[in-house]
Amino acid sequence: MAPLEPAVALGRLKNTRRELVALLGTAKSSAVHRPPAEGEWAPSTVVSHLADAELVYSVRIRMSLTGDRPYLAAFDENAWVRRFAELEPDWKESVARWRSLREANLVVLESLEPAEWSLVGLHAERGEVSVAQLAELLVEHDRAHLAQIRAGLASD
Numbered sequence: 634m635a636p637l638e639p640a641v642a643l644g645r646l647k648n649t650r651r652e653l654v655a656l657l658g659t660a661k662s663s664a665v666h667r668p669p670a671e672g673e674w675a676p677s678t679v680v681s682h683l684a685d686a687e688l689v690y691s692v693r694i695r696m697s698l699t700g701d702r703p704y705l706a707a708f709d710e711n712a713w714v715r716r717f718a719e720l721e722p723d724w725k726e727s728v729a730r731w732r733s734l735r736e737a738n739l740v741v742l743e744s745l746e747p748a749e750w751s752l753v754g755l756h757a758e759r760g761e762v763s764v765a766q767l768a769e770l771l772v773e774h775d776r777a778h779l780a781q782i783r784a785g786l787a788s789d
Contacts, residue, residue, distance in 0.1 A: 639750050642768040643742055649775040650735060653683070656779065657728065660786050665724050669788040676785040677724035678714055679778050684721075684731035685713050690771050691738050697754035697764050698741070707757040742768060 637645070657665065660676070668675045674682065689708055696703040721727045742764075750765040762770070 636765060637769045637772065639765055639768065642772050645772045646739060646768065649779065650732060652779055653728065656782055656786065664786050669785040674714065676782045678718050679782050680724050680727040680731065681718040681721055682710060682714055683778055684727050684734060685717060686774055687731050687734040687738065690767060691734055693754060694738065694741060694764055694767050697752050697767065698749060703754045705754040705756040
């Protein structure tokens with residue numbers, strides 16, 4: 634698969650704002666908080682995870698833009714969910730946090746000069762990744778978790 638052009642990645646990252654809000658805007662609270670199956674995350678947990686991941690990607694992008702091949706730490710998403718998901722019992726707080734972080738990341742990404750998309754960091758698990766690849770990974774992450782939220786809400 635060919636890498637996404639930066640403009641395409643930006644468009645998809647912007648679209649997630651609308652999609653996430655639209656998905657959850659009409660959802661029943663009971664469906665948002667109910668895991669679709671044993672061992673799976675409830676849509677509210679997925680939203681909390683999206684906000685945490687947005688924070689991590691924010692740091693990775695900024696480190697890559699300002700450092701010389703900086704180290705980009707991995708994180709255990711399940712450990713973060715266990716530790717942090719319950720800190721926002723109202724899923725709308727998680728959405729607000731995610732939206733704020735996404736907006737800030739879009740401002741940074743939209744400010745990039747063409748050469749800056751090629752700047753790299755050294756990810757603990759993936760090795761060398763460029764800012765463009767980080768944006769694409771974020772797009773893929775969005776798609777996977779939006780599908781997970783859809784499936785969770787459909788189980789109502």
